[in-house]
Amino acid sequence: MYRIRFHGRGGQGMKTAGRILGTAFFREGYEVQDAPRYGAERRGAPIFAFVRADKNPILERGIIRRPDLAVVADDTLAPVPAAGVLAGVDAHTLMLINTHEAAETWRQRLALPGRVLVLPASAEVEDRAALPQVGAACAGAAARLVGVIGRDALERAIRQELGHLGEAVLADNLAVALHAFDLMADEAGSLTERPPQIADAWQPPDWIEIPFEGADISAPAIHGALTSELMQTGLWRTLRPVIDRDRCNRCWWVCSTFCPDSAIRVDGEGNPHIDYDHCKGCLVCLAQCPPHAIRAVPEHSEQGGGA
Ligand code: SF4
Numbered sequence: 001m002y003r004i005r006f007h008g009r010g011g012q013g014m015k016t017a018g019r020i021l022g023t024a025f026f027r028e029g030y031e032v033q034d035a036p037r038y039g040a041e042r043r044g045a046p047i048f049a050f051v052r053a054d055k056n057p058i059l060e061r062g063i064i065r066r067p068d069l070a071v072v073a074d075d076t077l078a079p080v081p082a083a084g085v086l087a088g089v090d091a092h093t094l095m096l097i098n099t100h101e102a103a104e105t106w107r108q109r110l111a112l113p114g115r116v117l118v119l120p121a122s123a124e125v126e127d128r129a130a131l132p133q134v135g136a137a138c139a140g141a142a143a144r145l146v147g148v149i150g151r152d153a154l155e156r157a158i159r160q161e162l163g164h165l166g167e168a169v170l171a172d173n174l175a176v177a178l179h180a181f182d183l184m185a186d187e188a189g190s191l192t193e194r195p196p197q198i199a200d201a202w203q204p205p206d207w208i209e210i211p212f213e214g215a216d217i218s219a220p221a222i223h224g225a226l227t228s229e230l231m232q233t234g235l236w237r238t239l240r241p242v243i244d245r246d247r248c249n250r251c252w253w254v255c256s257t258f259c260p261d262s263a264i265r266v267d268g269e270g271n272p273h274i275d276y277d278h279c280k281g282c283l284v285c286l287a288q289c290p291p292h293a294i295r296a297v298p299e300h301s302e303q304g305g306g307a
């Protein structure tokens with residue numbers, strides 16, 4: 001069975017990448033599962049989609065924990081633990097990263113135990129959630145790495161999945177996906193299926209005996225207050241709001257009230273300060289600021305200063 005995970009941000013087309021690859025597998029006679037997994041339905045938030053494909057009925061369910069191929073559409077997510085890119089990645093896993101950097105750089109940076117390949121990233125854009133056709137590129141490259149999907153099956157899958165978006169969008173995505181497919185020609189078939197797990201060889205883990213406790217003690221508290229602070233939604237941001245202190249007239253009740261995440265605190269002098277651990281980058285504050293004292297800076301830009 002092939003197990004493939006696509007990692008990216010909401011808006012980058014990872015669900016579509018999974019759909020295209022799954023449909024291409026299906027057209028080649030495979031049984032297929034494909035499904036996206038959202039932590040939060042918001043543009044910029046980390047998401048992943050996964051595809052299983054096998055010549056036999058697929059009995060496995062749930063998310064893929066040990067991928068044969070992990071495709072990373074946005075390299076800023078690769079080192080972020082909360083994005084889960086490296087979950088279950090081992091020596092068998094082939095990593096494909098859409099990036100401007102070299103494969104060896106990523107292999108060393110992330111201490112990856114398996115092979116790393118690079119999908120050369122297109123020109124940088126201001127808002128990474130809007131990377132053009134990156135989902136199609138990832139699907140096309142993955143299809144070639146698998147080695148059992150033909151160019152024709154990939155093209156038909158893209159027409160099936162994206163045809164409703166109109167000829168212009170379809171043509172752009174086809175061009176990008178087929179280019180990525182061709183780019184991976186030297187690596188066709190690099191992806192191998194993980195040997196099946198044999199139940200007879202299963203060994204129980206080293207259990208830790210935990211003394212029995214009554215449910216009033218051991219049951220999790222699901223109504224605990226103030227836990228949202230632990231959810232660092234700053235990871236979702238692709239554009240960073242930055243306050244221009246020279247223009248800010250300290251009408252703090254405007255930006256701090258409109259911020260849906262209460263991510264703007266106000267100091268004793270009435271100056272607003274953005275909490276970048278929790279600011280999710282919705283830019284409501286930018287739209288509401290009367291003197292336009294807040295600007296948006298690409299998160300990946302080196303000029304991304306703080307406020
Ligand atoms: S709304 Fe704009 S001008 Fe007013 S305090 Fe906030 S950043 Fe400053």
Ligand code: SF4
Pocket residue numbers: 241258259260261262263264274278279280281282283284285286
């Ligand atoms: S972009 Fe502005 S309004 Fe949106 S979460 Fe960040 S600080 Fe709040």
